Amino acid sequence: MIYLDYQATTPLAPEARDTMLRWLDGPGGTGFGNPHSPHKLGRQAKAAVEFAREQVAALFPAGGKVIFTSGATEAINLAIRGSGKGGTVSVSAIEHAAVLDTARDAGECHVLNVAKDGQCNTKQDLPADTRLVCLMQVNNEIGTIQPTLEWHRKAKENNALYFCDAVQAYGKIEVTGADMIAISAHKFHGPKGVGALWIRDGLDLHEVQTGGGQEHGLRSGTLSPALIAGMGTAAALANEALDQDAEHIEQLWKRAREIFEDWELNGSAEARWHGNLNIRPRGPNGGGLDVNRLMSECRDVMFSAGSACASGSGRTSHVLEAIGLPKKLAKTSIRLGFGRYTTIEEIEEAGKVINEAAKAQGSL
Template sequence: MTYLDYQSTTPLAPEAFEAMLPWLRDQHANPHSPHREGRRARAAVEVARDQVAALLPPGGRLAFTSGATEALNWAIKGAPESRWGGPIVTLATEHAAVLDTVAASGRPATVLPIGADGLVDLAQAATAIRPGTGLVAAMLVNNEIGVIQPIAELAALAHEAGALLLCDAVQGYGRVPIPDGCDLVAISAHKVHGPKGVGGLWIRDGVKLAPLLHGGGQEEPGRSGTLSPALCAGFGIAARLMAERADDDASHIARLFAAARDRLGPDWILNGSSDLRYRGNLNIRRAGLDVARVMSDQRDLAFSSGSACASGSGRPSHVLRAIGLSDTDARSSIRLGFGRYTTEHELLAAIDRIRAAADIQRIAA
């Protein structure tokens, strides 16, 4: 199996697995218990918290959550009505965890369109983010097309209007600097070679959120639930590796991206900006391509299509439609996601097979 779906989830780093193992096999204390073993477990959680927070802006507190979906729900639903409960401004290309939560919040919302390059128009954003706005929610790196939004500029507009800036940094954490102007930042371990089932919400000092989950209030900002030392430890090591390997990972991914674009040739069109993007995401289309057929014929290649992967509905991606693609072009798009553990040989071999399958389709047509 050749795995090219890094935006969906990343392979677990061996070092993260080893860090988790003792807490799964030998050490089972509750990190919220006051006895010695509980305190040892709590210490492991706090070490992990520091490791994860090292890649986040200064001046805030990281609360561990079950993942980014919980973190985003908490950020959107937890803003107190007294100060930050006003209308929400977000982007048409946000993840469903943002768009659906905004819709469910019952608060007035403006969903800004984006251009053919996948980027928000800052002039339109400035018009929409008015005094009285409570929250601006934007994704740092888009999960489907990889474009990098101008988060720092959006944060400045939000603060000028008296609003908070929520950054969905799930795809960008550890890869793209997170601007200091953010007030809330959602992250997830399994996108950075950590385990599934743990994420976090970074909350700037002075920002108070109402609880999303009620109970014991184990996490200081107000999140209830028993933490898993194993998951936290795995997240911590994964984050440490993202920091330590940042330059090597970035160089490797840039080489893979360039080699892939060269091998694909001019028949394949890049979806989204070619410059303002994370290069571990290659979202491309070829006219007339039946992606579902390619995926069926090449079952030992793991990659994503231009249809909504979350629901399995087969409907074209809302992100691809938002950048102006027709349903036909969206269904002719594929997303190749690669990273630290992808070799150039396996990526190019996979591309050769996808190209060959596309050529066969064209001849048959």
């Protein structure tokens, strides 16, 4: 099996798994305590949580606080719903569904358009009553890196807050300034089921999920020391390996571009995270490629027809439509994602299998 779907989830780092096991000890062990209990086991569990909080915070801008959540979707909801009511929430057309759907449900939603390369143009006007601007740092489908610093400034000029979905950026590139930033552990080799919202100093949110008042009174519920400790270890590893991972991924990108030279790239080649290769066969109709058939015939290569969250929905990718790709071309597109544990040999073998299957369809 060759795994090339790193945007959907990343393999758990062995070091993160080892850390987690300590905090899963059952009877006779010392790692199963409730981090909100005042006794010895509780204090030990709390210490593990706070140590992980420091590890996660190290990859955020200086200052601010880290609120642990069940994942990025909960963090996004806390940011959008917890930052106020009324007014307009301005979001880019290529945001993840967790942002788009939450913004629409929270009130008036204004959609910002993007260029053909997938970047959100900062010359667009914001509605006068905009209270929050939402723009992700790296797009999950086409890998485009957004001008987040410029949009942060533009939000400030309009007396609005700026929220950044950094799920695909954290642990890979420097996370830039914002008022609130959401991340998810399983996108940087941590466990599933845990994420965080970073909140800048001086910003007060109101709680969305009521209960026991844990996590600075913003997110109620018993924390999982095992998941959080695993997330902390994954964050520390990403911090240590930042340059090494980037160099490795650049080598994979260059080889993949050579192997898939007969495919057209979706989105920018330059303003892009190079661990994301979203492509379609060249030609006016994408060679008529049947992606479902391609995936079936390449069953030992794990890749995506688009965002994993929308797979099987039958809907055309809203991201590919937003960059002006006709539906017939969007439906011939595939996404290959690779990272720390991917080898050149795997890229070459996957390329051989995918290209042969596409040629058999007459698409190349």
